[in-house]
Amino acid sequence: MTGDVEFDRIAPVYDETRRPPSAEEVRALVEMLGGCPTVLDAGVGTGRFAIPLQAHGFRVFGVDLSFGMMRLARAKGLSHLVRADLRHLPFTDRSVDAAFMAHVLQLIPEPREALAELGRVARRRVVVQLPEWFERPPSEAWRERRNRYREIAAELGYSLPERGKRYWHSIEELSEIATPRDVRVVLRPPPAGPATDERYSRWASEMIGGGRIPPEVHEEIVRRLRKEFPQDLAAFARPRRTRFVLWDASQLVPKTEKLSGLPSSRRPGGGA
Numbered sequence: 001m002t003g004d005v006e007f008d009r010i011a012p013v014y015d016e017t018r019r020p021p022s023a024e025e026v027r028a029l030v031e032m033l034g035g036c037p038t039v040l041d042a043g044v045g046t047g048r049f050a051i052p053l054q055a056h057g058f059r060v061f062g063v064d065l066s067f068g069m070m071r072l073a074r075a076k077g078l079s080h081l082v083r084a085d086l087r088h089l090p091f092t093d094r095s096v097d098a099a100f101m102a103h104v105l106q107l108i109p110e111p112r113e114a115l116a117e118l119g120r121v122a123r124r125r126v127v128v129q130l131p132e133w134f135e136r137p138p139s140e141a142w143r144e145r146r147n148r149y150r151e152i153a154a155e156l157g158y159s160l161p162e163r164g165k166r167y168w169h170s171i172e173e174l175s176e177i178a179t180p181r182d183v184r185v186v187l188r189p190p191p192a193g194p195a196t197d198e199r200y201s202r203w204a205s206e207m208i209g210g211g212r213i214p215p216e217v218h219e220e221i222v223r224r225l226r227k228e229f230p231q232d233l234a235a236f237a238r239p240r241r242t243r244f245v246l247w248d249a250s251q252l253v254p255k256t257e258k259l260s261g262l263p264s265s266r267r268p269g270g271g272a
């Protein structure tokens with residue numbers, strides 16, 4: 001099961017740990033959703049993509065497991081929010097023009113099931129944002145430091161909660177489910193400064209901002225990590241390529257469902 005508790009915990013600092021979508025990303029998405037006035041954002045989170053879409057005139061419905069994340073989306077101006085699992089959407093068949101999902105697939109073990117559900121509720125299109133770093137497991141160097149961070153934290157008396165499981169789905173794997181009608185690639189410039197600094201600063205937001213560790217403990221852990229792992233590893237840097245993958249909704253719905261349809265009793269309910 002994906003981690004609603006994990007995202008409730010991280011919600012207050014989530015926006016600090018992710019850059020907002022770039023103008024190019026928003027442009028690509030807006031073009032791909034052209035002609036689809038109603039859009040369901042599955043795993044809407046704090047509305048990072050939903051808010052710019054709404055600003056471009058789309059009527060956006062957000063679904064998420066985490067009330068904490070959706071509370072922030074609501075505060076930013078999204079009003080159609082529903083707490084639900086995106087694999088069992090409380091929407092009738094073909095009830096929105098398009099379904100969209102960003103930064104969520106890495107939390108879903110079986111993408112076929114999730115894509116079929118998005119295909120069921122969408123009349124026209126399904127678009128998935130797929131950052132390249134979610135297509136393959138993190139490097140050993142990254143994993144080693146992350147594990148060491150936990151060990152040192154435990155030595156200092158702070159045992160960190162387990163991070164939810166992650167799954168990597170490549171564009172090839174998704175293409176085997178159904179051949180995308182369109183794929184747009186957006187490149188982002190790397191942030192200035194060493195890759196390791198960027199990573200440690202993200203950890204600071206997650207650990208200190210998420211209330212897991214006091215600032216002085218985080219600083220002590222990072223001081224030790226810098227000593228134990230002095231090099232700045234290129235492998236530590238996150239790839240900067242994001243793909244937007246588009247299917248016709250009908251491509252994703254299994255044939256049996258197309259014939260029988262699903263109960264039309266599932267309606268949106270229970271706001272954030």
Ligand SMILES: C[S@@+](CC[C@H](N)C(=O)[O-])C[C@H]1O[C@@H](n2cnc3c(N)ncnc32)[C@H](O)[C@@H]1O
Binds near residue numbers: 046049066102103
């Ligand atoms: C990494 S965040 C991405 C949020 C937003 N789409 C963005 O790009 O910033 C993943 C979000 O997906 C939600 N989520 C994870 N699994 C889910 C599921 N099965 N159904 C609905 N939401 C889910 C989490 O609660 C979280 O808000």
